[in-house]
Amino acid sequence: MVTLKDIALEAGVSVDTVSRVLNGKPGERWASSLKRAERIRKIAAQLNYTPNKAARIMRTKKTHQIGVLVSELYNPFTGYKVEAIADELSGRGYEMLLGLTRFRATSPEKFYEKFSENLLDGTINLDPLLETSTLRKIAPQIPCVTFNRSETESPAVFDFRAAVRLIMEHLWELGHRRIALITGLDNGDVDRLRPAAYESFYAERPQAAKREWIIEANWSAEEGQRAAKALITTDCTACVTGNDLLAVGLIAGLRELGRDVPNDYSVASIEDSLFTEISYPTLTSARQPMPQLVELTVQALIEMIEGKTPAPTQVLLPQIVVRNSCTKAR
Numbered sequence: 001m002v003t004l005k006d007i008a009l010e011a012g013v014s015v016d017t018v019s020r021v022l023n024g025k026p027g028e029r030w031a032s033s034l035k036r037a038e039r040i041r042k043i044a045a046q047l048n049y050t051p052n053k054a055a056r057i058m059r060t061k062k063t064h065q066i067g068v069l070v071s072e073l074y075n076p077f078t079g080y081k082v083e084a085i086a087d088e089l090s091g092r093g094y095e096m097l098l099g100l101t102r103f104r105a106t107s108p109e110k111f112y113e114k115f116s117e118n119l120l121d122g123t124i125n126l127d128p129l130l131e132t133s134t135l136r137k138i139a140p141q142i143p144c145v146t147f148n149r150s151e152t153e154s155p156a157v158f159d160f161r162a163a164v165r166l167i168m169e170h171l172w173e174l175g176h177r178r179i180a181l182i183t184g185l186d187n188g189d190v191d192r193l194r195p196a197a198y199e200s201f202y203a204e205r206p207q208a209a210k211r212e213w214i215i216e217a218n219w220s221a222e223e224g225q226r227a228a229k230a231l232i233t234t235d236c237t238a239c240v241t242g243n244d245l246l247a248v249g250l251i252a253g254l255r256e257l258g259r260d261v262p263n264d265y266s267v268a269s270i271e272d273s274l275f276t277e278i279s280y281p282t283l284t285s286a287r288q289p290m291p292q293l294v295e296l297t298v299q300a301l302i303e304m305i306e307g308k309t310p311a312p313t314q315v316l317l318p319q320i321v322v323r324n325s326c327t328k329a330r
Contacts, residue, residue: 002049010043011036022049064094066301067115067123067142069130071102075219075245077273078126081147084294085124092302094121101127113138122301128219143304148293151313155300156293163270163286163318164197167240170284170320171266175329176238177207182215182227182250183242194242194270210234217246224249228257231265237329238266244275247283251325266326270318281324289316 004022008015013036021037022044066089070078086096099115101108108130116123116139123144125135132146132153146153164181171179181198195214202209215230217223224246231239231250241247247269251261261267261281269276272287293316300310 002044002047006047007040007044007049010047011040013040018044065097065118065120066094067097067099067118067120069099069101069108069112069115069123069125069127069135071100071108071127071129073100075273076275077244077271080273081126081290081294084290085147085298088294088298092298094302101130109134109138116142122305124297124301143301145297145301145304147297148288151315154297154313155310156296156314156316158288158293159315159317160193160270161197161200163288164194164240165201166286166318166320167268167270167284168198168201170322171238171240171268171326172205174238174266174326176266177329178213178234178236178238179209180213180215180231180234180236180239181242182217182224182231182239182246184219184223185216198240217242219243219245221245221249221252224251225253225256228253228259232257232259236265238268238326241267241269244269244271244273244279244283244285247285247325248275248279251279251281251283262325262327266329268326272321276321276323279325284323284326285321286318287321288318292316 004015004018008018011018017036018040021040068082068085070082073079073082082098089096097118097120099111101111108127112130112135120142123135123139123142125132125144125146128149130146132144135144145155148154148157151157168179181195183194185192185195198214199209212230212234213236215227217227219242224241227246228250231254239250241250247267251267254261254265259265268284268286270286272285276283276285296314303310
């Protein structure tokens with residue numbers, strides 16, 4: 001294996017000079033110094049020099065590895081978020097280590113206790129049931145942020161309240177007055193943002209929502225399919241779902257029950273994942289600005305790693321994308 005000493009002998013300079021050049025440390029600005037630095041880089045490339053990762057870690061006290069915790073990968077929207085985080089980290093010189101918290105027969109807390117033994121500079125938490133405070137208690141030496149959950153836990157959050165209202169207003173304009181909400185009511189919506197926005201919307205209208213119009217489900221397509229049976233027992237003509245998987249499952253469940261979307265029920269969701277364009281009918285949804293959410297989250301974590309104080313939490317607004325799953329009320 002080629003070492004710094006081999007490059008130094010070939011270039012006729014000291015090992016310290018080679019180390020300074022290859023690690024990008026500022027040096028002299030004279031033309032001769034710049035020329036020497038360029039020659040050292042060429043020799044390193046010719047000799048196929050690869051930096052010793054262990055030596056770099058010992059020198060910098062940084063691994064440039066970030067752990068990303070997810071509870072599942074069956075939802076394409078989760079995969080989309082993970083890929084976006086990996087790209088953002090790579091652009092900033094970091095590698096991603098993926099941890100599936102619910103993949104093995106152990107609790108997420110026990111999983112993280114083991115996972116945090118890896119050489120990590122920081123952690124990004126996407127598991128909806130893991131609290132940031134829990135992760136910090138397990139591994140207090142590792143900076144940690146939770147992705148897009150709440151203004152107290154996350155560097156950037158999507159405004160779910162505004163998303164619900166945006167979709168509700170769209171359905172109201174189409175003439176729907178009896179609108180259901182199908183959503184998870186667990187830690188995936190830690191502050192009950194979706195139900196609170198739904199109730200606030202109806203509080204401003206002459207018609208009150210009925211209790212049975214809020215249908216509790218989990219965040220999967222199977223739960224959406226199950227919720228279809230509850231929806232048809234109401235007198236609603238439209239429905240908002242907490243995410244796209246629920247909407248896709250709901251549409252399939254309604255179809256099995258002999259109902260048509262959008263003729264019998266208009267359906268809209270909050271997310272705007274790949275599902276929205278390949279579902280039948282295509283799905284109206286409130287889009288999350290994922291590139292901005294990822295960039296702000298990664299930036300905040302790196303600032304924590306570098307000992308800086310992250311900026312205040314930023315709240316990002318939705319954009320409605322209208323497709324074919326909604327139509328005027330009869």
